[in-house]
Amino acid sequence: xxxxxxxxxxxxxxxxxxxxxxxxxxxxxxxxxxxxxxxxxxxxxxxxxxxxxxxxxxxxxxxxxxxxxxxxxxxxxxxxxxxxxxxxxxxxxxxxxxxxxxxxxxxxxxxxxxxxxxxxxxxxxxxxxxxxxxxxxxxxxxxxxxxxxxxxxxxxxxxxxxxxxxxxxxxxxxxxxxxxxxxxxxxxxxxxxxxxxxxxxxxxxxxxxxxxxxxxxxxxxxxxxxxxxxxxxxxxxxxxxxxxxxxxxxxxxxxxxxxxxxxxxxxxxxxxxxxxxxxxxxxxxxxxxxxxxxxxxxxxxxxxxxxxxxxxxxxxxxxx
Amino acid sequence: xxxxxxxxxxxxxxxxxxxxxxxxxxxxxxxxxxxxxxxxxxxxxxxxxxxxxxxxxxxxxxxxxxxxxxxxxxxxxxxxxxxxxxxxxxxxxxxxxxxxxxxxxxxxxxxxxxxxxxxxxxxxxxxxxxxxxxxxxxxxxxxxxxxxxxxxxxxxxxxxxxxxxxxxxxxxxxxxxxxxxxxxxxxxxxxxxxxxxxxxxxxxxxxxxxxxxxxxxxxxxxxxxxxxxxxxxxxxxxxxxxxxxxxxxxxxxxxxxxxxxxx
Numbered sequence: 001x002x003x004x005x006x007x008x009x010x011x012x013x014x015x016x017x018x019x020x021x022x023x024x025x026x027x028x029x030x031x032x033x034x035x036x037x038x039x040x041x042x043x044x045x046x047x048x049x050x051x052x053x054x055x056x057x058x059x060x061x062x063x064x065x066x067x068x069x070x071x072x073x074x075x076x077x078x079x080x081x082x083x084x085x086x087x088x089x090x091x092x093x094x095x096x097x098x099x100x101x102x103x104x105x106x107x108x109x110x111x112x113x114x115x116x117x118x119x120x121x122x123x124x125x126x127x128x129x130x131x132x133x134x135x136x137x138x139x140x141x142x143x144x145x146x147x148x149x150x151x152x153x154x155x156x157x158x159x160x161x162x163x164x165x166x167x168x169x170x171x172x173x174x175x176x177x178x179x180x181x182x183x184x185x186x187x188x189x190x191x192x193x194x195x196x197x198x199x200x201x202x203x204x205x206x207x208x209x210x211x212x213x214x215x216x217x218x219x220x221x222x223x224x225x226x227x228x229x230x231x232x233x234x235x236x237x238x239x240x241x242x243x244x245x246x247x248x249x250x251x252x253x254x255x256x257x258x259x260x261x262x263x264x265x266x267x268x269x270x271x272x273x274x275x276x277x278x279x280x281x282x283x284x285x286x287x288x289x290x291x292x293x294x295x296x297x298x299x300x301x302x303x304x305x306x307x308x309x310x311x312x313x314x315x316x317x318x319x320x
Numbered sequence: 321x322x323x324x325x326x327x328x329x330x331x332x333x334x335x336x337x338x339x340x341x342x343x344x345x346x347x348x349x350x351x352x353x354x355x356x357x358x359x360x361x362x363x364x365x366x367x368x369x370x371x372x373x374x375x376x377x378x379x380x381x382x383x384x385x386x387x388x389x390x391x392x393x394x395x396x397x398x399x400x401x402x403x404x405x406x407x408x409x410x411x412x413x414x415x416x417x418x419x420x421x422x423x424x425x426x427x428x429x430x431x432x433x434x435x436x437x438x439x440x441x442x443x444x445x446x447x448x449x450x451x452x453x454x455x456x457x458x459x460x461x462x463x464x465x466x467x468x469x470x471x472x473x474x475x476x477x478x479x480x481x482x483x484x485x486x487x488x489x490x491x492x493x494x495x496x497x498x499x500x501x502x503x504x505x506x507x508x509x510x511x512x513x514x515x516x517x518x519x520x521x522x523x524x525x526x527x528x529x530x531x532x533x534x535x536x537x538x539x540x541x542x543x544x545x546x547x548x549x550x551x552x553x554x555x556x557x558x559x560x561x562x563x564x565x566x567x568x569x570x571x572x573x574x575x576x577x578x579x580x581x582x583x
Binding site for chain 2 (some may be wrong): 050051052070071072074075076077078080082084085086087097099101102142146148149164249
């Protein structure tokens with residue numbers, strides 16, 4: 001159930017949403033398309049689903065050419081950011097839709113719908129209408145609906161984007177567990193790097209209609225190939241011409257080799273971890289992550305002039 | 321206080337413009353008891369006129385319903401050259417006087433018209449017969465379904481339809497199972513308005529029908545004919561029936577409305 005995207009391009013009028021994009025997704029994996037809005041990630045997902053037609057390039061699902069297939073023939077499950085619940089149907093009928101369309105026997109439909117409602121913890125809500133559910137419940141219903149016809153591929157377009165932070169974290173957790181259970185090849189779109197890092201086992205970082213880098217979350221964080229990936233996946237500081245993660249910076253009261261002079265603007269204690277925000281002499285703002293012990297040891301205070309030294313830094317060839 | 325005075329003005333205006341005339345029609349009809357009214361209503365020509373009105377409505381409403389839904393779908397869901405023109409032209413019957421519509425049909429289907437000679441050759445009577453009256457009615461009641469459905473379609477968006485596609489539904493299945501149920505109340509309103517307009521049509525039909533008593537005379541034409549023949553009781557009686565139908569239509573709409581708001 002692998003997915004392959006080959007040299008896909010797509011423009012909307014004069015705007016190039018996708019520019020010669022290729023991507024391979026292994027069967028059974030959980031992949032995130034991560035990027036800022038307008039980077040083309042949703043367009044790519046919709047092209048895989050058949051909801052958009054590429055101007056050039058091909059989509060292969062399980063090794064078979066699917067570019068010309070209409071969405072209803074692709075056997076993909078799609079989950080929309082705003083749920084796309086069928087408002088005039090009960091939760092049960094929503095979930096059953098894909099099976100009813102396929103004219104499966106009634107008993108089989110009833111049994112499978114009940115099982116899915118259990119899986120998404122909505123067994124008590126089968127008779128309700130979508131309007132009577134909370135956002136999180138609606139999205140779980142949409143997931144059950146997408147899973148009902150046993151799709152080869154599950155595609156989620158910013159599935160948690162419209163939900164509040166707590167429900168978001170809950171559903172994120174739940175999606176990961178679901179994937180372990182069902183093992184359907186899954187691609188989800190998000191602009192939230194934390195969400196991508198937390199859930200996916202492979203991330204494709206997108207920017208301006210192109211894929212910048214594909215890799216495991218730690219790989220993207222530790223070995224970013226481009227400045228964009230460095231900045232978008234995790235936090236990064238610009239010091240002279242290179243980039244440094246906040247925890248790869250040392251603060252000292254004395255100047256050292258390659259150190260930069262900076263003034264402490266703000267200190268925020270987030271439990272054990274402390275974030276120190278500084279402004280460098282050249283005006284660039286710098287965030288340093290230190291432990292509480294180190295903070296006390298150095299007796300750091302707002303307004304102090306200190307020296308910041310990068311322990312591990314990266315420079316990128318200018319790409320834009 | 322200001323709220324009450326506003327209310328009084330609104331109600332007084334309604335009473336003067338709408339309720340007053342209706343009440344007078346009621347009073348005039350039954351001024352001399354039920355017998356004259358009943359006689360007028362049971363005259364064969366009157367019964368024929370009502371039948372004809374119903375037949376025309378029964379043809380025009382389904383055609384306009386299908387056309388209206390198709391048009392609304394085209395306007396909201398598709399982009400094609402000439403879409404703006406279509407959108408503007410749908411409203412034309414609202415702006416155009418029905419008499420002008422009748423005259424236009426005369427020019428098209430008359431003896432010297434574009435299509436007239438062809439129909440005459442094939443022995444089909446269009447003018448002064450049912451076909452032209454149906455066409456005229458379809459024309460004047462054309463916009464209502466489309467105008468009701470377009471905003472609803474815009475509001476519901478196309479995500480539900482896309483979801484249905486990814487779940488395996490084809491175009492027709494998506495329409496019947498998702499789109500139509502979502503717009504059903506808009507369609508119902510549109511149909512009610514179209515029906516009301518078709519039942520009440522006068523101007524265009526007056527021009528093309530030739531007003532032949534017992535042949536091409538509809539209920540509204542019959543009212544005018546009775547009035548001109550100084551049979552006021554008859555004219556009022558037929559008017560009452562038409563007015564009652566209008567009231568029933570209004571009530572149906574009010575009954576439907578709250579159901580849509582909770583849906």
